[in-house]
Amino acid sequence: MMQVESKLIHSKPDFQLHSNYVNPPIYRGSTVLYKSVDELEKSNRDTLKQQLLNYGRFGYPSTKEFEYQMTQLEGGFDSVCTGSGLSAISTSIWSFVESQDHILVCDSVYYPTKRFCESLKKFGIEVEFFEAQTGSEISKLIKANTKLVFMESPASANFRLQNVKEIAEVCNQKKIVSMIDNTWASPLFFKPLNLGVNVSIHSATKYITGHSDSFLGVVVCDQLSYPKIRAGAINWGQNASGDDVHLALRGLKTLPLRMQQHYHQTYSFALWLESFSVVQEVNYPALKSHPDHNLWRENFSGAGSVFSIKFIEELPAENFRQMLNQFKIFGLGYSYGGFESLVVPIMGQKHQIRLHIGFENISDLKMDFIQAFEAVFGKMK
Numbered sequence: 066m067m068q069v070e071s072k073l074i075h076s077k078p079d080f081q082l083h084s085n086y087v088n089p090p091i092y093r094g095s096t097v098l099y100k101s102v103d104e105l106e107k108s109n110r111d112t113l114k115q116q117l118l119n120y121g122r123f124g125y126p127s128t129k130e131f132e133y134q135m136t137q138l139e140g141g142f143d144s145v146c147t148g149s150g151l152s153a154i155s156t157s158i159w160s161f162v163e164s165q166d167h168i169l170v171c172d173s174v175y176y177p178t179k180r181f182c183e184s185l186k187k188f189g190i191e192v193e194f195f196e197a198q199t200g201s202e203i204s205k206l207i208k209a210n211t212k213l214v215f216m217e218s219p220a221s222a223n224f225r226l227q228n229v230k231e232i233a234e235v236c237n238q239k240k241i242v243s244m245i246d247n248t249w250a251s252p253l254f255f256k257p258l259n260l261g262v263n264v265s266i267h268s269a270t271k272y273i274t275g276h277s278d279s280f281l282g283v284v285v286c287d288q289l290s291y292p293k294i295r296a297g298a299i300n301w302g303q304n305a306s307g308d309d310v311h312l313a314l315r316g317l318k319t320l321p322l323r324m325q326q327h328y329h330q331t332y333s334f335a336l337w338l339e340s341f342s343v344v345q346e347v348n349y350p351a352l353k354s355h356p357d358h359n360l361w362r363e364n365f366s367g368a369g370s371v372f373s374i375k376f377i378e379e380l381p382a383e384n385f386r387q388m389l390n391q392f393k394i395f396g397l398g399y400s401y402g403g404f405e406s407l408v409v410p411i412m413g414q415k416h417q418i419r420l421h422i423g424f425e426n427i428s429d430l431k432m433d434f435i436q437a438f439e440a441v442f443g444k445m446k
């Protein structure tokens with residue numbers, strides 16, 4: 066039995082479609098040609114069964130290979146690839162809800178996910194948000210018309226963890242679909258389907274493609290959820306470009322290496338930040354000081370590259386904008402999961418910033434942090 070690093074490089078789906086090249090070609094195309102009407106009609110039936118794809122929007126052989134790899138990684142039944150992380154989320158949720166349904170969504174989710182859920186209200190869907198640090202207490206929020214629970218752990222806004230196992234247990238007992246945005250941990254460090262969650266979603270824009278040069282989403286499904294989410298993606302025209310799928314397949318080969326380095330560097334940076342008295346909180350689940358650290362240890366085998374810090378209130382809030390302008394190595398911009406370190410202010414939180422630690426030398430990153438801080442606030446202690 067091969068370990069994950071080897072499998073990502075050597076395991077292939079049963080079908081072998083690329084003339085035995087190590088890499089699949091980049092597929093670009095809309096039209097597939099057939100020799101006869103019989104064949105063309107048969108292709109429609111096969112496409113519905115996902116055995117053969119007769120139009121570019123349904124995906125390419127490389128899309129199938131990427132979906133196969135993701136399914137293997139997270140122990141799913143099959144996966145559905147879409148054009149962005151947000152479309153993977155909207156397609157998954159949309160595939161399960163009808164008007165009059167009630168859905169429960171973690172209140173600290175990635176903000177565009179929250180906005181998407183809010184937008185469902187106009188279709189008569191009742192949307193209720195629950196606190197990020199929730200476990201079995203979720204059962205108190207479940208009503209007769211509750212259709213699904215959407216988690217993100219750790220949550221983008223406050224890095225608190227849900228007790229995913231407990232929530233999945235409640236959902237399975239009550240026959241409610243459970244979904245999770247698993248982007249932060251990557252498919253390597255957390256396996257929600259093993260804990261009974263039905264659907265695990267990734268913005269492959271982040272770690273999986275890994276180089277800040279593409280947009281892609283993927284939904285790893287269990288057997289129950291797959292047919293619905295596949296049909297949803299087909300009906301709503303949620304497809305991914307062949308170029309981006311190619312980059313995702315390439316990214317997977319080095320994902321274990323990159324995730325280890327992200328984890329290693331981020332842990333060391335976060336721990337270092339804790340030693341400064343001007344830093345009040347470092348919100349990174351891998352640190353012992355994090356309120357959900359034990360839960361993280363129980364369920365995760367590593368940590369992502371993103372965390373937030375809160376400075377002490379004594380520092381003048383207006384100067385944080387200035388500080389962010391001083392960074393020379395950290396870039397000021399959204400997203401994460403690429404090679405370059407990033408920093409952004411956390412909206413609505415005067416003393417907080419979010420960091421993504423990339424692959425620059427860690428000493429250079431520390432120096433950059435100190436010089437930006439000291440340029441505005443004076444000696445960092």
Ligand SMILES: *Cc1c(COP(=O)(O)O)cnc(C)c1O
Pocket residue numbers: 149150151152175217221246248249268269270271280281282400
């Ligand atoms: C970036 C991100 C998304 C959205 O992904 P896109 O590919 O940018 O659409 C969703 N969830 C989380 C946690 C993210 O960080």
